[in-house]
Amino acid sequence: MNKCFQWDQCILEHFFMMFLLFLKVVVIKSNFISRAQKVNVFLHVNDGSSLQSLQVVAGAELNDPLLTFGSAVEVSGILQESPHEKQPLELQADSIRVIGECDPVDFPFKVKKRHGLEYIRQFPHLRCRTNAFSSLLRIRSEATSAIHSYFKDNGFVQIHTPIITSNDCEGAGELFQVEPAGADEHFFSVPAFLTVSGQLHLEATAGAFSKVYTFGPTFRAENSQSRRHLAEFYMVEAEISFTQSMEDLTKVMEDMFRSATEHVLARCVEDVDLFHRHVTPGHRVNSMLKKSFPVITYTEAVDILTRSSEQFAFPSDWGCDLKTEHEKYLVKHCGNVPVFVTDYPYDLKPFYARDNQDGPRHTAAAVDLLVPGVGELCGGSLREERLSVLRARLEQLGLEDAYSWYLDLRRFGSAPHGGFGLGFERYLQCLLGVDNIKDVIPFPRFSRSCLL
Secondary structure (H helix, E strand, O other), rough: OOOOEEHHHHHHHHHHOOOOEOOOOOOOOOOEEEEOOOEEEEEEOOOOOOOOOOEEEEEEOOOOOOOOOOEEOOOOOOOEEEOOOOOOEEEEEEEEEEEEEOOOOOOOOOOOOOOOOOOOOOOOOOHHHHHHHHHHHHHHHHHHHHHHHHHHHHOOOEEOOOOEEEOOOOOOOOOOOOOOOOOOOOOOOOEEEEOOOOOHHHHHHHHHHHHHEEEEEEEEOOOOOOOOOOOOEEEEEEEEEOOOOOOOHHHHHHHHHHHHHHHHHOOOOOHHHHHHHHHHHOOOOHHHOOOOEEEEEEEHHHHHHHHHHOOOOOOOOOOOOOOHHHHHHHHOOOOOOEEEEEEEEEOOOOOEEEOOOOOOOEEEEEEEEEEOOEEEEEEEEEOOOOOOHHHHHHHHOOOOOHHHHHHHHHHHOOOOOOEEEEEHHHHHHHOOOOHHHHOOOOOOOOOOOOOO
């Protein structure tokens, strides 16, 4: 005799979170949302809380021509054990009401057709209803939580750095200027821009707290539609006071990567498995966690590139910035695991990077974390805490007046410190093996794209 459970409020909250259940688009595995037999009607409903749908069994009298793929329904009935091994529970429906109709002819996703990421990218307002993208969003949510948990557990204070700023932290000039529509003069006393990094403001707060971080949107006005670029993306940035060496930074970068990845793999088993089986088959992230991340210097990296038989499109001489093709080759050379590259040429790095004061090849105490499939994931440095050295650097660049407040941080009780930034979307690409960065963010913004 089957055990039956009355559909009470407790069971409702436990299994569905809400009473309104949405019919879910199946991209990877074709599935009938409803199928009628002489006796029963079968529906698969999903509220987005997991990859698994719930089978609803209803008498033929409850069949409704409006019950189509993609429609929203309200179902009530008795939740009971299922006779099928692959589904522990099913719902014996007493009533079914169509809340929102969906025309299956006009709906861009078809029940029996497998749609790839490139196709569903055309419908940013609807793609969250597909299995692949709903899995991505659950993973993204869990990864966000994991990163916050790591910092909280390790004594970091979260800082909400400003979105509007006058600073060009990266020094590349790829800024979105912010002004009121139709204004004849600046709203602020100086030109204002959407932030490219919260780092400089984190450095200010690092004078009061030993460990700080921020996690929020950043903006780059890169005129690119490549699979690597977005105009709006999310950055995880941290700043640590009283650093003694580069190892103080690389330890946090590696520990955060491991902690977040292990958390996601443990909490999102089905969602990650969907990607690794059907979207990016063969991709495995577990192998990245088996060994400590190797560390090489920029000079050693250039030597590896020079001795390789690979034909690169860009030069790899000492003093040249490493391109994506170089970064991916270095990762492969080191065993397809994340690898740190340290001590870049001084002239390649921004004014705040600490001068190693070495020679004859002049380097800065900077570090990048390169990962499989992506290249650069994190970039960081020890910061120049010596007032005289920093002032000379700013004078050389003609920035002393603009960053007088930044010099104040060194004048009044400065301590050696350093920090880094991690591109969150690139982290998700690394985790899941996704090639196009536009497929790991809910609503991608890039040059010449249409905005919702």
